[in-house]
Amino acid sequence: MRRRLIRTMTRIAAILLALAAGAALAIALTRVVSVAREIRVQSTVDEVQHSDVIVVLGAAEYRGKPSPVFEARLNHALFLYRQQWAPRILTTGGAGGDPTFTEGEVGRAYLSSHDIPSEAILTETEGSSTVESTVAAAEIMRRMNLRSCIVVSDGYHIYRVKKMLESQGIKVYGSPRPAQPHDTPHDTWSEQWLYFRQAIAYGLWRIGIAV
Secondary structure (H helix, E strand, O other), X not given: OHHHHHHHHHHHHHHHHHHHHHHHHHHXXXXXXXXXXXXXXXXXXXXXXXXXXXXXXXXXXXXXXXXXXXXXXXXXXXXXXXXXXXXXXXXXXXXXXXXXXXXXXXXXXXXXXXXXXXXXXXXXXXXXXXXXXXXXXXXXXXXXXXXXEEEEOOHHHHHHHHHHHHOOOOXXXXXXXXXXXXXXXXXXXXXXXXXXXXXXXHHHHHOOOOX
């Protein structure tokens, strides 16, 4: 009788644990879907306001030349700078496996080649991830007493970067780069996955896992 009672209680405990795990998974999935929707909305909004600096998130570079995505981000930053939305541009990004160039340096060189004065360009060259680059950018801003920024990146990236910089006490406005012919088509599963992936990355960052 005692053994039967133990087996019954063990089965009940296993069922309860499974139900609790399922409920936790459902709650987490619901939250990820909700954040993905917020990311999609943010990706379409240009919040540009006069700020202390324009922060350009790095992307791939090839032997010292910005990739099409990175070039589009830099061109948008150039446009905002020339419209006098901010007096400085901060380029970010580390080497990414390139032994010679960093994304931050490539961004700086590109801006210089388009007649942006050297004193108006700030550079972060150590970050190997979005988290590292935003932390380093925030530190540069603190040292220079810069309190607000316009974030330039791909639309789906803006939400997460904003949250990271805001957690550092910075006032942040998102300004996604214009669409390009090579971009992921709208209203496709591939585009939805971009939002979902960013939502997962944001959730991991919230619990201390940097990706």
